[in-house]
Amino acid sequence: MSEPGPRKSHLRKYRYVAFRQTFEQQEDGTVLVTCDDGRVGRFHTDGRYIEGELTQANKHMLIWTGAPPQKPECRYRWGEVPVDISRPSGWPEQLEVVLHYHLGR
Amino acid sequence: MSQSDIPYPPHLLVEKPPYRPRVARVGVNRYFELAYHQREVERIWKRAWQWACREEEIPEIGDYMVYEVASLSFIVTRTGVNEFKAYWNSCLHRGRKLCDFAGKRATEFRCMFHGWAWNIDGTLKDMNCGWDFPGTRDEVARLPEARTGVWGGFVFINPDPACEPLAEFLGELPDHFEGAGHDLGRRSKQVHATVHVPANWKIVQEAFLEAWHVSHTHPQIVRSPDYRSVAGNRWDDFGNWMRSAPARPTDQYRAPPGYATSTAETPQDAVDMYWDYHRNEDSPIKVGPGETAGQVIAREIRIAQRKALGDAVEAYHDVHMSTGEMVSVWPNFHPWGGFSRLVYRFRPYQNDPERSIMDVLLMAPWPDDRPRPPPAPPHELGLEDSISEAHELGGLWRIFQQDLGNVAAVQAGLQTSARGYVILSQHNDAPVRKFHDMYDRWMGSDNSDDFIAAEVP
Numbered sequence: 356m357s358e359p360g361p362r363k364s365h366l367r368k369y370r371y372v373a374f375r376q377t378f379e380q381q382e383d384g385t386v387l388v389t390c391d392d393g394r395v396g397r398f399h400t401d402g403r404y405i406e407g408e409l410t411q412a413n414k415h416m417l418i419w420t421g422a423p424p425q426k427p428e429c430r431y432r433w434g435e436v437p438v439d440i441s442r443p444s445g446w447p448e449q450l451e452v453v454l455h456y457h458l459g460r
Numbered sequence: 461m462s463q464s465d466i467p468y469p470p471h472l473l474v475e476k477p478p479y480r481p482r483v484a485r486v487g488v489n490r491y492f493e494l495a496y497h498q499r500e501v502e503r504i505w506k507r508a509w510q511w512a513c514r515e516e517e518i519p520e521i522g523d524y525m526v527y528e529v530a531s532l533s534f535i536v537t538r539t540g541v542n543e544f545k546a547y548w549n550s551c552l553h554r555g556r557k558l559c560d561f562a563g564k565r566a567t568e569f570r571c572m573f574h575g576w577a578w579n580i581d582g583t584l585k586d587m588n589c590g591w592d593f594p595g596t597r598d599e600v601a602r603l604p605e606a607r608t609g610v611w612g613g614f615v616f617i618n619p620d621p622a623c624e625p626l627a628e629f630l631g632e633l634p635d636h637f638e639g640a641g642h643d644l645g646r647r648s649k650q651v652h653a654t655v656h657v658p659a660n661w662k663i664v665q666e667a668f669l670e671a672w673h674v675s676h677t678h679p680q681i682v683r684s685p686d687y688r689s690v691a692g693n694r695w696d697d698f699g700n701w702m703r704s705a706p707a708r709p710t711d712q713y714r715a716p717p718g719y720a721t722s723t724a725e726t727p728q729d730a731v732d733m734y735w736d737y738h739r740n741e742d743s744p745i746k747v748g749p750g751e752t753a754g755q756v757i758a759r760e761i762r763i764a765q766r767k768a769l770g771d772a773v774e775a776y777h778d779v780h781m782s783t784g785e786m787v788s789v790w791p792n793f794h795p796w797g798g799f800s801r802l803v804y805r806f807r808p809y810q811n812d813p814e815r816s817i818m819d820v821l822l823m824a825p826w827p828d829d830r831p832r833p834p835p836a837p838p839h840e841l842g843l844e845d846s847i848s849e850a851h852e853l854g855g856l857w858r859i860f861q862q863d864l865g866n867v868a869a870v871q872a873g874l875q876t877s878a879r880g881y882v883i884l885s886q887h888n889d890a891p892v893r894k895f896h897d898m899y900d901r902w903m904g905s906d907n908s909d910d911f912i913a914a915e916v917p
Contacts, residue, residue, distance in 0.1 A: 363742075368738050368739040371679060419678075430855070
């Protein structure tokens with residue numbers, strides 16, 4: 356499993372070509388959307404408009420960009436098996452889950 | 461071996477006539493009315509083959525699981541090395557559930573109300589105060605059974621004693637998995653998320669039946685135009701199951717225009733999107749001169765899968781490394797081929813037609829020289845939980861977050877529908893149409909005043 360290279364920022368940034376827009380996750384949990392023509396808007400991840408000249412943005416890109424961070428140990432790539440083949444650390448606490456599974460709450 | 465030496469996966473060459481193109485209209489009532497739910501229980505859930513658990517979840521004789529769908533509950537237990545039985549989870553005395561949850565190495569199923577008990581082979585063991593029930597011993601001598609069957613390590617049940625055997629029901633399905641180098645019996649249940657969803661099970665399932673929604677609901681994963689190993693998606697109908705598969709460039713029935721729009725500007729963009737390397741970090745995977753995104757993705761997955769499969773990875777086509785076909789088995793079971801590892805299942809939750817359970821599995825291969833990893837227990841996420849808590853899904857939970865955001869809104873929107881029906885298209889919605897045709901047949905809706913299968917010239 357290859358790790359991402361050095362981060363310029365821990366916040367996500369995507370370019371959405373179809374709408375000619377760039378989506379940037381903000382420290383406060385909102386998402387800043389910048390159009391190629393210079394218009395900017397800020398949104399909640401559920402699509403609600405907050406401020407700026409740009410008043411509408413693709414809700415699914417807002418969700419994708421603004422979602423909570425992925426636990427690093429669980430950031431394996433689609434199609435891959437984690438290196439240790441079994442469950443990596445950080446997955447649901449096994450003891451608790453197994454107890455629930457076999458013995459009920 | 462180069463890709464040009466590897467034939468396109470033979471099972472993907474098996475074509476069945478695409479579903480007859482037509483536009484259909486489906487009434488919205490089936491998505492929220494209790495009467496429909498009750499009829500589904502009688503006509504579908506009491507009659508259909510349905511995946512209940514994995515073999516490796518009950519590895520020893522006497523191990524058992526509790527499988528629940530709608531208001532129905534079944535005990536599924538191993539009674540021999542290769543023998544499974546399923547019982548209606550209800551005491552024959554006063555009806556208490558015999559088992560509240562899964563268990564290990566049981567020698568009996570004893571009711572916690574008055575103590576009646578049955579052996580794991582279903583025969584009566586202890587009829588407490590039997591003297592007080594004259595003339596009833598014969599009718600409680602055996603627990604009522606559901607039929608069982610196993611395919612690919614999945615233990616299926618069918619409550620209908622007159623049902624056809626599982627193998628007949630599945631038809632040629634095994635040829636498309638075992639026959640194509642994807643024996644799900646040789647996959648380990650690596651992840652199991654059980655997600656409670658505030659929407660009818662059909663709404664949730666339909667959100668995954670067709671791939672058309674990807675272009676709008678998942679704009680971040682739309683592929684690059686240079687992704688030449690596939691040419692969109694094709695869809696085939698195999699009777700009790702159907703398949704969405706990567707299309708060959710020669711396919712006549714391929715994705716129509718507008719099916720997907722690339723959001724990648726370069727092959728490197730496409731690779732970065734595939735694995736979610738965003739623009740504030742440097743992707744560790746670089747596309748070399750002359751390489752396509754599809755080649756790079758397949759190459760990297762082949763490197764990763766080599767840890768589990770060894771040199772066997774070289775025998776797989778890029779298509780199976782980088783993507784996979786989704787199979788949908790009536791009524792609710794969805795194993796994927798290839799190395800996507802996904803399996804879905806959708807079930808109604810108790811007697812609430814506006815609530816359901818979505819199971820997501822990742823089924824991974826493991827090296828031949830190592831023991832089978834233990835199956836992951838379900839990670840249950842309630843209605844108040846966020847799927848973002850299921851980090852073990854890797855990047856998938858963010859994709860499901862987009863899908864699940866839609867389905868709750870569909871449930872709400874259907875109930876305020878002015879027209880009272882939804883419209884299904886002739887091509888892109890064909891899998892959903894096929895599902896509803898099956899649904900009406902099973903529901904006996906030949907008088908369907910709610911299903912308007914009108915053909916549009």
